[in-house]
Amino acid sequence: MSDAIIRTENLEKSYQTGAVTTQALRGVTLEIKKGSFTCIVGPSGHGKSTLMHLLGGLDHPTKGSVFLEGVEIGSLDNSRLAQLRGEKIGFVFQFFNLLQGLTAKENVEVAAMLAGVPEKEQAERAMKLLAQVGLAEKADSKPSQLSGGQQQRVAIARALANDPAILLMDEPTGNLDSAAEAEVLEILRNLHAQGKTVVVVTHNNEIACKAEYVICVRDGQIQ
Ligand SMILES: Nc1ncnc2c1ncn2[C@@H]1O[C@H](COP(=O)(O)OP(=O)(O)OP(=O)(O)O)[C@@H](O)[C@H]1O
Ligand SMILES: [Mg+2]
Secondary structure, X not given: OOOEEEEEEEEEEEEEEOOEEEEEEEEEEEEEEOOOEEEEEOOOOOOHHXXXXXXXXXXXXXXXXXXXXXXXXXXXXXXXXXXXXXXXXEEEOOOOOOOOOOOHHHHHHHHHHHOOOOHHHHHXXXXXXXXXXXXXXXXXXXXXXXXXXXXXXXXXXXXXXOOOOXXXXXXXXXXXXXXXXXXXXXXXXXXXXXXXXXXXXXXXXHHHHHOOEEEEEEOOEEO
């Protein structure tokens, strides 16, 4: 369908750990509509992060296909795929994955550099994004000097460095108190209002209630 920015067909993913095979996804067909705010919910260990990684082309399905704006990403070589990800997608991971030795500003600057922002504009862009998530005054703090919610907001600023059309976020409010959660939710709503496609994995009912679409993953399938 034309208004789907991401579409999957019969996605399967299994992981092999020694002799043990885990079938994390068992045939997932779905559509993420362009400009939508979609939540992915479901119990722990049932395949949400796995699905998110496949939607963003970070990992390959065992079977099935992912289409990003109509292009089947399995048909692309790694460099073309990395380029497409870099142009279109911002990721926020379940565990923030900030570079601990760098300040908040430097973490965002690195992402701006990787996104191809010219060197003399990287610092300004990083500061603008940190201001957008309410963290301008913490620009020179390292992750260890920031609260969990602040680190999560740095991770969101970093995900915006390439001005992506699609934001894929895995538990952006995991481990946050309700005030920090409300702040992150407000940021997500603003991004959606700006026209971005926002996909959020969450256990948080408050976020799920605000979403336009809710996808429930249970036992590796969509319910
Ligand atoms: N790299 C991996 N190697 C082996 N098994 C994995 C790997 N990643 C995930 N799994 C397994 O795949 C299943 C789905 O994991 P996944 O991380 O997608 O769950 P989840 O729904 O995101 O859970 P949570 O809510 O706890 O984050 C689990 O059984 C998990 O143990
Ligand atoms: Mg997960």
